[in-house]
Amino acid sequence: MALIVLAADKGAPGVTTAATALGAIWPRPVLLAECDPAGGDLAYRLPAADGGVLNPARGLLTLGATARRGLHPEQIHEHTQKIIGGLDILAGLTHGEQAAGLTWLWGPLGRALATMPGADVLADCGRLGGHPQLAELTAEASLVVLFTRASLDHVAHLRERLQIMPREPQVGVVVIADPRQYRTTIEEVRRIVVGTGRNLAFVSGLAHDPKGAELLRGQWGGRLDRSLLIRTARELGGRLAAQVSAPEPVMGVPVEPSSGARP
Numbered sequence: 001m002a003l004i005v006l007a008a009d010k011g012a013p014g015v016t017t018a019a020t021a022l023g024a025i026w027p028r029p030v031l032l033a034e035c036d037p038a039g040g041d042l043a044y045r046l047p048a049a050d051g052g053v054l055n056p057a058r059g060l061l062t063l064g065a066t067a068r069r070g071l072h073p074e075q076i077h078e079h080t081q082k083i084i085g086g087l088d089i090l091a092g093l094t095h096g097e098q099a100a101g102l103t104w105l106w107g108p109l110g111r112a113l114a115t116m117p118g119a120d121v122l123a124d125c126g127r128l129g130g131h132p133q134l135a136e137l138t139a140e141a142s143l144v145v146l147f148t149r150a151s152l153d154h155v156a157h158l159r160e161r162l163q164i165m166p167r168e169p170q171v172g173v174v175v176i177a178d179p180r181q182y183r184t185t186i187e188e189v190r191r192i193v194v195g196t197g198r199n200l201a202f203v204s205g206l207a208h209d210p211k212g213a214e215l216l217r218g219q220w221g222g223r224l225d226r227s228l229l230i231r232t233a234r235e236l237g238g239r240l241a242a243q244v245s246a247p248e249p250v251m252g253v254p255v256e257p258s259s260g261a262r263p
């Protein structure tokens, strides 16, 4: 099914948090793959399905050790683990230095993830730019989603990134926005990134919600389900899933639906 790359240019806008929230509410079977060359966080942040701890060494590291002679999509699930709530994850590297020995992995991994039978893949690729070979993975995606905070420095770096990214695959932007000025913040960022002249699939939002982000690290429950983070993740996830299942020619930048000022 589809590979969707989630990434950022600079800073830590909340890619891993967004990836976890999207994985939790994704409307189809999904695998959350930590492909951040700087190392993964999920095994340290989230409980395993049985309430125990995840094994940080089982994931990209074990996959890399066995995939030298070729990597088939069916092999991926030999290295995944289930987190609480039942979501399948491929845990990332345990530290950034490991990426130096795995530069060959990103291309074959991208091809395997993009052709996984029966599940979409959300790949958390962290910050783009530091590892040129990661482009071999992002090239295999149906969609690249760039996350940003709304601050001037974050948006300035995002603009630069958009200008140097290849025309394919298509790119969408998600602003981690204050719920009190949700629609206006997204619209402001939209105006700035449109100035790059680059076609974008969409400019959308996800709530800045520290309580929701904290709750996401523990047991799924009603409070988390009602949080702004999860409510806005549902809206975003529905849009992303629809985008990759029915790709259409991209003409300019669709404006957010104006369904009120608050998410």
Ligand SMILES: Nc1ncnc2c1ncn2[C@@H]1O[C@H](COP(=O)(O)OP(=O)(O)OP(=O)(O)O)[C@@H](O)[C@H]1O
Binding pocket: 008, 011, 012, 013, 014, 015, 016, 017, 018, 036, 041, 126, 127, 176, 206, 207, 208, 209, 210, 211, 213, 214, 229
């Ligand atoms: N939507 C959000 N609302 C509020 N706080 C958030 C949100 N997303 C992330 N955070 C907080 O921001 C910090 C960084 O989040 P996260 O690890 O998801 O960012 P990242 O972009 O993946 O960073 P890195 O590049 O280091 O991997 C964490 O403390 C997290 O709780």
Ligand SMILES: [Mg+2]
Binding pocket: 015, 016, 017, 036, 041, 124, 126
């Ligand atoms: Mg991260």
